[in-house]
Amino acid sequence: MDGDVTAWTRTPSEHGVVLRAGDSWIRIRPRVYELIGVRALVDATIATLDAPSSIVHEPPRELITDEGELAAVGGARCISHRRDLECTVAIVGAEPALCIEALGEPALARDHALALTRELGLGLGGSRRRWFVYDPPADWFGVRRYGATVWLHPDHPRVPAIAHVFDARPFLAGDADRFDRFVLLSMGDDFVARGDSTVTELRSAYGVEGRQRIVEGTRRGRELVRMAVACADDRFAYMAHFEGTNDPAVIDAVRRMFDSFRPLPHVRSKLAAFAIWEA
Amino acid sequence: MSEVDLTRWSRVRHADGSVVLTAPAIHPAFAANRRATLRIRPDVRPIATVEAVCDGLHASTAELRRSRIDRSEPTERLVTRAGEYGAFRHLQVTVGEEPLNWAVGLIAGDDGMTVVDGLARSPNIAALVRDVLEGWLWAGAFDRIRMVPYRPPAGWFGVRRSMATCWLASDAPRDQAAIVVCDAVPRGPAERLHALLWPLEPAEHATRVAIDGAALPGDIATWIVDGRIWAVVQLADARWSVRTALQAGDDQHLIVLRALVRSIELPPAPASDVPPGLDLYGWMAM
Numbered sequence: 001m002d003g004d005v006t007a008w009t010r011t012p013s014e015h016g017v018v019l020r021a022g023d024s025w026i027r028i029r030p031r032v033y034e035l036i037g038v039r040a041l042v043d044a045t046i047a048t049l050d051a052p053s054s055i056v057h058e059p060p061r062e063l064i065t066d067e068g069e070l071a072a073v074g075g076a077r078c079i080s081h082r083r084d085l086e087c088t089v090a091i092v093g094a095e096p097a098l099c100i101e102a103l104g105e106p107a108l109a110r111d112h113a114l115a116l117t118r119e120l121g122l123g124l125g126g127s128r129r130r131w132f133v134y135d136p137p138a139d140w141f142g143v144r145r146y147g148a149t150v151w152l153h154p155d156h157p158r159v160p161a162i163a164h165v166f167d168a169r170p171f172l173a174g175d176a177d178r179f180d181r182f183v184l185l186s187m188g189d190d191f192v193a194r195g196d197s198t199v200t201e202l203r204s205a206y207g208v209e210g211r212q213r214i215v216e217g218t219r220r221g222r223e224l225v226r227m228a229v230a231c232a233d234d235r236f237a238y239m240a241h242f243e244g245t246n247d248p249a250v251i252d253a254v255r256r257m258f259d260s261f262r263p264l265p266h267v268r269s270k271l272a273a274f275a276i277w278e279a
Numbered sequence: 280m281s282e283v284d285l286t287r288w289s290r291v292r293h294a295d296g297s298v299v300l301t302a303p304a305i306h307p308a309f310a311a312n313r314r315a316t317l318r319i320r321p322d323v324r325p326i327a328t329v330e331a332v333c334d335g336l337h338a339s340t341a342e343l344r345r346s347r348i349d350r351s352e353p354t355e356r357l358v359t360r361a362g363e364y365g366a367f368r369h370l371q372v373t374v375g376e377e378p379l380n381w382a383v384g385l386i387a388g389d390d391g392m393t394v395v396d397g398l399a400r401s402p403n404i405a406a407l408v409r410d411v412l413e414g415w416l417w418a419g420a421f422d423r424i425r426m427v428p429y430r431p432p433a434g435w436f437g438v439r440r441s442m443a444t445c446w447l448a449s450d451a452p453r454d455q456a457a458i459v460v461c462d463a464v465p466r467g468p469a470e471r472l473h474a475l476l477w478p479l480e481p482a483e484h485a486t487r488v489a490i491d492g493a494a495l496p497g498d499i500a501t502w503i504v505d506g507r508i509w510a511v512v513q514l515a516d517a518r519w520s521v522r523t524a525l526q527a528g529d530d531q532h533l534i535v536l537r538a539l540v541r542s543i544e545l546p547p548a549p550a551s552d553v554p555p556g557l558d559l560y561g562w563m564a565m
Contacts (some may be wrong), residue, residue, distance in 0.1 A: 010478065016441055017476050030441060030472055031390065048356050094389070098472070108364050120475070121468025123442075146296030146321050170420075175363060179415035182285065183319065189289060193558020 003115030019112075023083075023245040024104025026113050030123070031096040035144060038074035041089045045101045049080040053237050062133075063114070068267035069093055070133065075110065086110050090117040092130040094167075095144075100123055114135040126267075129167040132238060135165075135252035135260040147184055151257075153250065160222065161244030163254055168236040170262055187226060187241055202229060206262040208238055216246060227254060287315070296321050302399070313379070316397030317407065319416075324391040329354045329366045332394055342398070343381070346372040349561050357409070359386060360550040363418040363429065368407040372398075382408035386418050389425055389462075393418065421549050424473060427463045427521065432535045432540040443477055448532075456527035458536060463546055464520045479524045481511045490514070492541045495521065499540075501533065508533065512540045519545060 005026070008019040016029035036044070038060040046052050055078040063071040071092040079084055085103060088110040092098040098120065113198035129147065136142060140151045140163075153161035159230060169177070197215035210231030217224060228241040238261050242254045288300040302315040327335070332486040333350075335341045349371040357365045367384035382405040383396040395411050397404040424442055431437060434449030435458070448454035464473045481487070481500030490499045490512060497514035510525040510533060521543055525536040 005475075010475070012476075019475075028472075028475060030476065033390070051437040119468065121470070123424035123464060123469030123472055124424035125465070128420035129417070129420065145294070174360075175414045176417050179285075179411070180417050183290065184292070185299070186290070 003112055003119045003204050005112060005116070008112075009216045021108065024102070024109040026100065026109055026116065028116065028120075028179040029099045032091075032099045035095070035097075036091075038072045038089060038091060041091065041099065041101065042074045042076050042087055045089055045103055046076060046078055048103070049078070049085065052080045052085075054079045063090065063117060065092060065118050065120075065122075066073050066267070068126075068130075068265050069122055070171070070265060071117050073117065077106070083139070084162040088113045090114070091186040092117060092120075093122050093124060096124075111229065119241070127170040129169050129174060130262050130264065132168040132236070133164065133256060133262040136259055140253075151242075153244065159245055159247070160224065161242070161250050161254075162171075163242040163244075163257065165238060165240040166238075168238050170236055171232075172213075174236060183239070187228070187243060188219070191217050191219045191226060191243070193226075202258065204230060204231060204259050206260070208233055208261045208263050210238070212258065219243075224252065227251075227258075229258045231261055235266075236264055238263075285317075300401065304315070313400040315397065315401065315404055315407075317397045317411070318395070319411070320394045322391050323385075323394050325387075326387050326390070326392050329368045329383060329385060332385055333368065333370065336383065336394075336396055342374060343372065346374045346379075348381075349374050355414060357384075358547050359416070360414045361416075361418050362421050362547040362549040363387070364547075365412050367409055367412060369402075369522065380531050384408055384412040385506060386412060386416055387426075388419060389423070421546070422465045424462050424464050424469055426547055427546055428544045429460060429539055431460075432458070432539060441476055442473055448527075454528070456525070456532045458532075458539065459524045460539070460543075461522045463553075464517070464522075466518060466520055470520060477522065477524075479511045479522050482509070485509075485511075490537065490540060494543055494545045495519065497540075498522075499533075501536070510536055514540070514543070 005019050016027065019026045042057065048053060055076055057076045058074065060072055060074040062257040063073050065071055069092050071090050073088065073090045075088040084106055086106040086109065088102045090100045090113060100113050100117055102109035107131060134159045136151050141154065141156045142174040143150045148164045148166045151165065153159045156162065193215045194217045197213050199211055199213050203209045208231040212229045215226050220267045223246060224243055224244040226243045229239065231238045240258060244250055285300060287303050291299045295486055297318060297320040300317040301446050305315065337348065352369050354368045357367055359365055363386050365384060365386040370381045370383065371383045379398055379400055379488050380402045381396065381398050386393045393416055395408050397408040431446055435446040438445045443459050446458040446460065448456040459477065461473065461477050464470050482502040485500035485502040487498045487500045490497050495514035495516050497512060499510055499512045501508060501510045508527050508530055512523040514521045523536065523540050525532055
């Protein structure tokens, strides 16, 4: 096993465990609820050093764990007390996230941290709702809400334009899912549609297929357009909606976001016999 | 959904994620002179008792703050159709001179809970809140690392840690006995994560004996280090693994550990009556 840390000493910490080998350490926190970006986590990890200098960041990248979870990985090299050091961080999942931070001798902590990122199971359940990857409109402001990310136009509220992108939902039918769609997904009641809505087939650039519904109307006297999108692959439904000004530039930005929906990764088979199907 | 049709209720979603549903002015199930309200607050942290939730809502809700509460109805424990634990309480409140029914319930997750409360003149609100709790709320994936119910030793003091609860003896620190009850872990990759946090590996020379009367098959391994007894109980089947450990100065505490282990319940399985199929596009009606 690449992530064999049996030789590392283990110290429990308040939110997880810290592993140490010589001057290198790896901190594992399995349930982190405070949202933080990879770059910020790298900076926070390096900030634990005494007078770090010559800091060179590596660009963040994606990694898919053996369990099929998305991970964001980042890192940096730096010098502290004349020693070359390497920092590696990984954030697996979303809310909550498994955070792995490593700092120490180049390669040693990094290799173990990346191996642990691939091999450790999150333990959050395969059928949970979760974030998926897409490209939000440039410069729009994102706010995290329960079960959704809300994207606001940079000139909101002067330019009324709000998009909700809901966490990907596993295909679990039943009263709970229906009720949840009624309570959380449905758009506000005070919209007066003008004419019938238009429904079109949709296929994102990454192969997620579904439908898009558009209707124009008014809300509190204001001319608006509404768009709703529901796509799916064989395991998850990806849903979003938008309400805002009928400005072609705004509509185009939202369409491009919907078009960037990427399906969630599958579990990677460990059996060589199946490798041919995954090539 | 049950007989109560909520589709005509008005719906306001707040920035904190809560949703408030208000019944139409004339509703067959609720008194016309008071609009019934149903409030759903997901992801409330930390987990609290229904009594504490009631106190919090009573203090923070303008209408309830002025009310008198009759707390004679007991709290009921419930298990949802998705296999989650929850609790429910039906209270009578008097706002001014108006008697109202206030139903409060919660579904407990691992680090947080979903709170539902309904207020109405009609007692039907209690059934509605109970329906919502038992069958209408999404509560996360069943196959996650999750707490399981058990009976802790009487008088012992529990401290919640990451994915486990530590229990200290009632007369600690004089008695330095401690019991760790790990959360139930689904078999598979999550076991390795949990083992990193809680490396409860028995010593090689430990004595192993099968443990009977527990919810899962397993054994208890005991050994002595510097005159203190160590014990690790490993219960597992094809789906779940639950580990428990003891460190104590004398073997009397092994009786306590065995009683605790026998009281551990497995996570309830989700109901299998969930209808197949999924309406992917129904919510898109504008």
